[in-house]
Amino acid sequence: MSADIIDGKAFAAKLRERVGAVAADFQTAAGRKAGLAVVLVGDDPASQVYVRSKGKATLAANMDSFEHRLPDDTSQAALVALVEKLNADEAVDGILVQLPLPGHIDAQAVIAAIDPDKDVDGFHVINAGRLATGSTGFVPCTPLGCMMLLTDRLGDLSGLEAVVIGRSNIVGKPMAQLLLDANATVTIAHSRTKDLPAVVRRADIVVAAVGRAEMVRDDWLKDGATVIDVGINRLAPAAGEEKGRLVGDVDFAGASARAGAITPVPGGVGPMTIAVLLRNTLVAAHAHAGLDAPTDL
Ligand code: GUN
Numbered sequence: 001m002s003a004d005i006i007d008g009k010a011f012a013a014k015l016r017e018r019v020g021a022v023a024a025d026f027q028t029a030a031g032r033k034a035g036l037a038v039v040l041v042g043d044d045p046a047s048q049v050y051v052r053s054k055g056k057a058t059l060a061a062n063m064d065s066f067e068h069r070l071p072d073d074t075s076q077a078a079l080v081a082l083v084e085k086l087n088a089d090e091a092v093d094g095i096l097v098q099l100p101l102p103g104h105i106d107a108q109a110v111i112a113a114i115d116p117d118k119d120v121d122g123f124h125v126i127n128a129g130r131l132a133t134g135s136t137g138f139v140p141c142t143p144l145g146c147m148m149l150l151t152d153r154l155g156d157l158s159g160l161e162a163v164v165i166g167r168s169n170i171v172g173k174p175m176a177q178l179l180l181d182a183n184a185t186v187t188i189a190h191s192r193t194k195d196l197p198a199v200v201r202r203a204d205i206v207v208a209a210v211g212r213a214e215m216v217r218d219d220w221l222k223d224g225a226t227v228i229d230v231g232i233n234r235l236a237p238a239a240g241e242e243k244g245r246l247v248g249d250v251d252f253a254g255a256s257a258r259a260g261a262i263t264p265v266p267g268g269v270g271p272m273t274i275a276v277l278l279r280n281t282l283v284a285a286h287a288h289a290g291l292d293a294p295t296d297l
Contacts, residue, residue: 002256002257003227003255003256003257003258003259003260003261003262004153004260004261004262005256005261005262005263005264006149006153006226006228006261006262006263006264006268007267007268008145008149008263008264008267008268008269008270008271008272009267009268009271011148011149011152011271011272011275012145012271012272012274012275013271013275015148015272015275015276015278015279016057016060016061016274016275016278018297019061019275019278019279019282019297020060020061020062022282022293022294022297023061023062023063023278023282023285024062026282026285026286026289026291027062029289029291030285030289030291032091033062033063033064034062034063034064034093034094034281034282034284034285035063035064035065035066035091035092035093035094035281035285036054036058036063036064036065036066036092036093036094036095036096036120036277036278036281037066037067037068037086037089037092037094037095037096038051038054038055038065038066038067038068038096038098039068039070039079039082039083039086039095039096039097039098040067040068040069040070040098041070041071041072041074041079041097041098041101041102041105042070042071042072042074042101042102043072044100047098047099047100050098051067051069051098053274054096054274054277055067057274057275057278058278058281061278061282063278063281063282063285064091066086066091066092068082068086070082072102073102074102074105075104076104076105076106076109076110079097079101079105079110080109080110080113083095083097083110083113083114084113086118087113087114087115087118092118093118093120093281093282093284093285093288094118094119094120094277094280094281094284094285095114095115095118095119095120096120096121096277097110097111097114097121099170111123111124112124112125116137116138117284117287117288118284118288119138120138120141120277120280120281120284121138121140121141121277121280122137122138122139122140122141122144122174122280123140123169123170124138127139128169128173128174131174131177131178132177134181138280138283138284139174139178139280140170140171140174141272141273141274141276141277141280142170142171142209142230142269142272142273142276143171143174143175143178144174144178144276144280145269145272145273145275145276146175146178146207146228146230146269146272147175147178147179147182148272148276149228149263149268149269149272150205150226150228151182153226153261154205154226156182157179157182157183157184157205158182158183158184159183159184159185160184160185160204160205161184161185161187161202161203161204161205162176162179162184162185162186162187162203162204162205162206162207163186163187163189163199163200163202163203163205163206163207164176164179164186164187164188164189164207164209165189165190165196165200165206165207165208165209165210165216165249166188166189166190166207166208166209166210166211166230167188167190168209171209171230172188172190172209173188175207175209176188179205179207184205187199187202187203190210191210196220197217197219197220200216200220200221201220201221201222202222203221203222203225204222204224204225204226205225205226205228206221206225206226206227206228206250207228207230208227208228208229208230208231208248208249208250209230209231209249210231210249211231211233211249212231212233212249213231213233213235213247213248213249214233214247214248214249214250214251214252215231215249215250215251216229216249216250216251216255217251217254217255218251218254218255218257218258219254219258221255221258221259223258223260224259224260225258225259225260226259226260226261226262227250227255227259227261227262227263228263228268228269229248229249229250229252229262229263229264229265229268229269230248230249230269231247231248231249231250231265232246232248232265232266232270233246233247233248233249234246234247235247246265246266247265248263248264248265248268250262250265252264252265279297282297283297
């Protein structure tokens with residue numbers, strides 16, 4: 001058997017296109033563009049790449065992008081002061097503070113300073129609490145993107161066995177909440193889980209978000225399982241390679257012989273994150289302007 005490839009890149013492109021169209025309608029209705037502010041502290045190369053692509057995607061979706069780049073030695077107080085200024089800025093609908101932050105800054109304190117209704121990352125405890133209690137709020141972009149791919153592939157998830165590997169606040173925990181909300185039977189597995197292969201073998205849905213290259217092996221999977229690979233790991237360069245290959249948390253070649261469907265790395269979950277960020281920002285903009293967002297956004 002050969003698994004279907006879940007094309008996150010194509011799905012994300014469609015979502016970005018839809019967001020761009022709704023953003024144009026928003027501009028007509030609100031008399032201004034929706035706006036996303038992105039704050040980057042320091043010069044972490046990976047974060048710089050992410051922030052640049054977020055800015056480009058925001059502009060391409062008919063929204064305003066406000067980038068704030070602060071030096072590595074910025075104080076926590078100065079960063080919180082900027083967040084408070086953005087909270088009060090009528091042109092800003094969404095605020096994203098790029099993580100990780102330098103070690104001298106308490107990321108939780110900075111996230112706590114963001115107005116929960118502008119917290120398009122869904123990282124604020126208010127939004128985590130809203131998700132946990134089933135009320136409306138912002139959901140972290142990566143797990144929400146995974147959920148869109150899963151429902152597109154499987155439709156109703158009721159009663160399916162889902163195993164989430166990883167328990168981070170950014171992916172694992174919100175992913176489990178979303179699956180639970182969709183009436184799946186959810187297990188969260190992690191580094192202390194006993195006999196992880198046996199746990200994963202029960203799953204109709206596997207979401208791997210551990211950050212360990214190719215950890216999930218083909219013989220861990222139930223035949224026909226739907227596999228969502230959130231990992232992005234760079235292998236050491238092989239002979240003749242300048243850079244190592246990017247791989248996920250799942251052994252893709254092996255798993256594709258057993259799974260029913262699987263996301264590739266790259267081109268699976270990765271492209272969904274920015275598309276969902278733009279979607280969340282547009283939802284925030286509608287609420288901020290007192291307008292109803294389309295229900296299918
Ligand atoms: N760093 C890596 N991914 C993310 C993300 O989704 N949001 C923020 N704020 N920082 C990140």
